[in-house]
Amino acid sequence: MANDFTRQRSAAEALPADLADGLERLRPEAAHAVLSQMTAAEAAQVLIELEVERATRLLERSSPDQIAAWVEALAPNAAADLVARLAPERRREVLAGLPLAVASAVSALLRHPPDSAGGIMDDRFLSVRAEQTLAEGLDRLRTSPPRKSADVAYIYVTDEAGRLVGVVGVRDLLFAAPDRRVHEIMDPQVHHLRVTDDQEAITRQIERYRYSALPVVDARQRLVGVVRITDALRVAEAEATEDMQLMVGMSGEEQVHTRWSAAIGKRLPWLGVNLGAALLAATVVSRFEDTIGRWTALVVFLPLISAVAGNAGVQALTVIIRGLALGDVVRGDAARVLRKELAIGLVNGVGLGLALGLIGYLWKGSLVLGIVAGAAMGLNQVVGVLSGVLVPFGLRYCKIDPAMASSIFVTTLTDILGFLVFLGLAAFALRAFGL
């Protein structure tokens, strides 16, 4: 019985994912030594579970022959992921050391971006011809190489040109009369993906229609692979991680165990952008240095208004980024979302403005200061939610990932406008009341 239950429990009952966890805690030399002790199949399974950066460094320490053995032990889509991590020259060496069939399957997958349906799909699937009998189809199922049982829940149906024309459930195939033709019992309507579909489209389709797998067709409607929901789940997790990280100026790929030196390379540039953006806000403050010099109590409220409005903006941003990722926000929803956020900003602005106004009055004993701080807080709530809507939709309009550094942009916008409103009101009050 060669299913995945038994396969996964080799290497003294440890699972590849668990072994990978262990390896990530070792130094590269030690990890490579452990890997070399395993069979090719075991090592290959562990390698694909490792985080990308770690796997790449282990591959760099390995000979092309060793890598070719690992690649051969993997399913083509996993093999392609592994080969994609190699430097171009090393990649050619490894491909040259592989049996022709494996090398060509891997090369075909490498032609698609790794996060497209073509890059995620498994090119091993079961298909039958529409004009075959069910008995022929069943025979096909029986003689196909042993694999995970879940793989055979659906069998896809193609025409003589290899184009996807339908789908048959294994059960329907089993329990109908064996002399009937496949096209008689198949469902001619089959949801499918195109090789060029991106991560988000895949997750959305699989989640929406609740299939355990979706067939993938090329530009000529030919069936070329299958994307399984297990792979879609990984993609969905990676996508959520990426959005969370992109928002705060990170690469989207950093993991907890990523080396600090690699993490700095991803984080520092965005902190530099953040510094530049904050300098813009600082120039606004600088223009009001006189005002602040004459009324130092203002300075106490400056970071306060910035903090709460920034967070209000990031709240709106978070809902929208997630809504875009999950497909809840479609073209034309911008106006509707803007109205909702404006309503929230106005109500929260009144509430928080009154609260801060009262606090300012009681704390510093100045009614004017209370009014200025409260009004600035209230207005800045509106500025916050507006930024939270405009930044992601604006980035998307510019064909940039709407999550990209978005929280940096939102907080900078609220800072700049918030400081202008607050210090502008204060300067006006100073002049008007001759304080």
Add this chain to the structure above:
Amino acid sequence: MANDFTRQRSAAEALPADLADGLERLRPEAAHAVLSQMTAAEAAQVLIELEVERATRLLERSSPDQIAAWVEALAPNAAADLVARLAPERRREVLAGLPLAVASAVSALLRHPPDSAGGIMDDRFLSVRAEQTLAEGLDRLRTSPPRKSADVAYIYVTDEAGRLVGVVGVRDLLFAAPDRRVHEIMDPQVHHLRVTDDQEAITRQIERYRYSALPVVDARQRLVGVVRITDALRVAEAEATEDMQLMVGMSGEEQVHTRWSAAIGKRLPWLGVNLGAALLAATVVSRFEDTIGRWTALVVFLPLISAVAGNAGVQALTVIIRGLALGDVVRGDAARVLRKELAIGLVNGVGLGLALGLIGYLWKGSLVLGIVAGAAMGLNQVVGVLSGVLVPFGLRYCKIDPAMASSIFVTTLTDILGFLVFLGLAAFALRAFGL
């Protein structure tokens, strides 16, 4: 052929998910009218696709008989989700109107929290007894009610007391000699969930071991249900959304189309907490009003240092929250994570500190100001990453969700300590150099 392909395409070729999208854009009365036009099966499918709040309001407008018809048309786990949204009295009325078997299945599921394995699982699954012959097992498969083909990829094996003892792939069942016993070909090692396992444990197991479904056992090891990967994918998406929202002080349940009035109730309280926390930071600034009055250029750098250090803290926080959610961070990793973040904070601190020092010197023409601002920026990077580590681990230590309002806590901590460092250094410089 009664599989899900055909069923999903009723109601003029529209899919429930698409119809739900449409309904979410209608007013409640109109949406209820549309729902009442559909067959019970169609309406039920659409209802479970709707966002929770919207579905609840539609249910409030419907009669117990109408709801009972919808519930009966759903799989028990989806039915339980629907019934869970009803007020207690209405819930009793609906359950009373259901056939006994349906009512008891739904009630059983309602006993488990909705985000536990017991709440997510489907109680319709195929199982065979270990001592049966394969022919008997196959017969079981043939006579089971028609359902999605994917459901029958694995058949679970139980002993005479109903305890889970193994698993058999459908293919293994099909192509072995029919007079063999199930226990001869079953895999006795079967990964499973307990009814009490939470969302995160489920996602982690399914993703880790790449199964399309996992069996669920009760406290006595009896097989009681199956969690399918399609449901796990939804759970994983919801979990990621929740973490992103919790971090910035939201409920974790808000969607783009959530009504603004409902959204305010979730966001405003946390903005209030944010205001309170920011007031703490403001009292620090207040203590240095004299210093600032004598050296107003300081005020320009105050929000700048706060912004960049806060973001550095949220970067560290994001990696850790996601690492905790995906199970990459385990007990004992805290020290290791802290070392990594400290290294990042030190290097980024030196880089950004030098940059701001130079900028401060060139902009304001004061070497002392450059040194004070640069040193504060550098130190505050370390404060930022420390907060980013300590807040989530601290929350988890207190048995609170580590994401809960964590970015508010991190930015407040960096503000308080950052202002202390910056203004403290400035006050010292004022005294030391008699500026």
